[in-house]
Amino acid sequence: MADGTPPPDPSGPDPVGPASAVRPFLLTAGRVADGGDGPSMPVETQVVATAEGLDALDRLRFEQHDIVAVCRLPQSIAEIAARLGLHLNVVRVLAEDLRVAGQLTVHVPDSDAVHDASVLRRVIDGLRAVPDSRGVLSDTD
Numbered sequence: 001m002a003d004g005t006p007p008p009d010p011s012g013p014d015p016v017g018p019a020s021a022v023r024p025f026l027l028t029a030g031r032v033a034d035g036g037d038g039p040s041m042p043v044e045t046q047v048v049a050t051a052e053g054l055d056a057l058d059r060l061r062f063e064q065h066d067i068v069a070v071c072r073l074p075q076s077i078a079e080i081a082a083r084l085g086l087h088l089n090v091v092r093v094l095a096e097d098l099r100v101a102g103q104l105t106v107h108v109p110d111s112d113a114v115h116d117a118s119v120l121r122r123v124i125d126g127l128r129a130v131p132d133s134r135g136v137l138s139d140t141d
Contacts, residue, residue: 041092043078046107047071053103060103063094068103 049071057068066084075083081091098104 041077041095041106041108043076043088044109045077045095046074046109047077047080047095047099048074048105048107050103050105053098053101056103063090064098064103067091067094067098071104074107 047067049068053068054072057065060068063084063086067080070080070083077088077091077095080086080095081088084091095104095106099106
C-alpha cells in the first residue's frame with residue numbers, strides 16, 4: 001500500500017479497528033446487561049457467528065461488525081471484550097442484540113459445571129501441562 005503497510009490477507013478474518021473512545025453507555029443506548037438475577041451472559045458464555053451474521057457483515061456497523069467478525073470461531077464473552085478492547089457489559093448487550101437478530105448463536109454453560117471443583121482442577125492441570133517459553137513444564141502445586 002502507499003503508506004507502507006501490507007494489504008490485508010483476503011483469506012483471513014476481517015480486520016478489527018482500534019478500540020472505541022466512545023463511552024460504554026453510548027454504545028448500548030444506556031441499556032445494561034442484567035437479567036434480573038445477575039448478568040444475562042456469564043463471561044464464559046460461548047458465542048459464534050451464524051451464516052446470517054456472516055452474510056450481514058457488510059451491513060453491520062462499528063462494534064456489532066467487529067463482534068460478528070471475531071466470532072467466526074467460537075469466542076467467550078470475555079475473549080471478545082479483550083480482543084476488541086470493549087467493556088464487558090457492552091459486549092454482553094451487543095451480543096444479545098446480535099443473538100436476537102439471528103446473527104450470533106449463544107451457548108451459555110451449564111451452571112452446575114461452572115461451580116464444579118473438578119472442572120477447576122482439570123483447568124489447572126491443563127495449564128500446568130503447557131510449557132513455558134523455555135519448554136519447561138510447571139510442576140508446582
